[in-house]
């Protein structure tokens with residue numbers, strides 16, 4: 044399977060996203076230019092030579108699983124795309140045990156959002172697209188994920204090679220490269236992105252602009268304790284992560300969303316990330332959460348900040 048969007052563009056014809064057909068090819072090519080990553084040619088080579096087995100059965104609702112004939116050396120082929128961060132996936136008998144149990148996040152989000160049946164969805168910062176597949180499993184009409192990481196795009200196409208669901212696409216774009224699409228999406232998700240953005244309210248504003256009237260925003264982010272107005276601005280790294288700009292207190296996050304004109308803003312889940320949910324595995328052998336926490340006090344990051352805690356906030360665009 045090549046990285047090929049030619050089956051994507053017809054899905055946009057005669058829809059409000061039709062102008063994207065002219066704009067996207069250049070932006071996609073830019074997102075996947077060879078200079079983006081030294082290993083990109085090797086990853087593309089792998090994709091071009093992935094076997095495409097015959098009949099398979101696909102499950103996306105309860106997990107992301109495709110069953111079918113055994114594929115020779117599949118585990119080694121997929122391992123070329125290490126590190127696998129979001130998942131897990133079951134592909135023709137290979138269990139991709141990713142760094143994150145992204146299915147746990149989905150179980151915390153799904154009960155609180157509008158049913159996805161028939162909806163057009165945008166998932167901003169979708170990684171390799173794990174939640175995009177799960178949303179197709181819930182009956183979404185079209186799921187578009189965007190993520191600037193070329194590795195995650197290659198992982199997505201490796202999975203698409205086997206899953207072959209025409210409703211799910213992941214584009215190699217950051218939100219700043221996404222063409223405008225005012226009022227188009229029924230559901231917009233931004234999970235794990237807000238604290239990487241220099242201006243959180245500009246990010247929320249942009250997300251809101253993409254929603255149709257009555258559409259739903261699902262925002263998941265790191266949060267800290269504190270009153271309205273407070274946000275942690277880490278000096279240097281946070282949990283060894285670069286580019287963490289601001290981690291809001293929950294009342295601050297709610298206020299930002301209301302200021303952007305969103306309504307019915309509600310926090311539906313707050314969970315401290317555990318070392319069972321984010322950990323090193325054979326599919327992601329680098330450091331993970333246990334290495335990012337203070338070894339003598341798991342309530343603190345190695346830099347002395349509060350340990351990662353994440354909130355899911357849901358709101359409506361009216």
Ligand SMILES: C[S@@+](CC[C@H](N)C(=O)[O-])C[C@H]1O[C@@H](n2cnc3c(N)ncnc32)[C@H](O)[C@@H]1O
Nearest residue numbers: 145167168169170190191192217218234235236
């Ligand atoms: C913490 S991960 C979250 C992945 C997924 N949404 C989830 O919740 O499991 C953040 C993702 O945002 C992506 N990202 C970083 N900057 C971005 C930007 N400007 N626009 C869109 N995505 C971005 C990263 O490549 C990464 O895959």
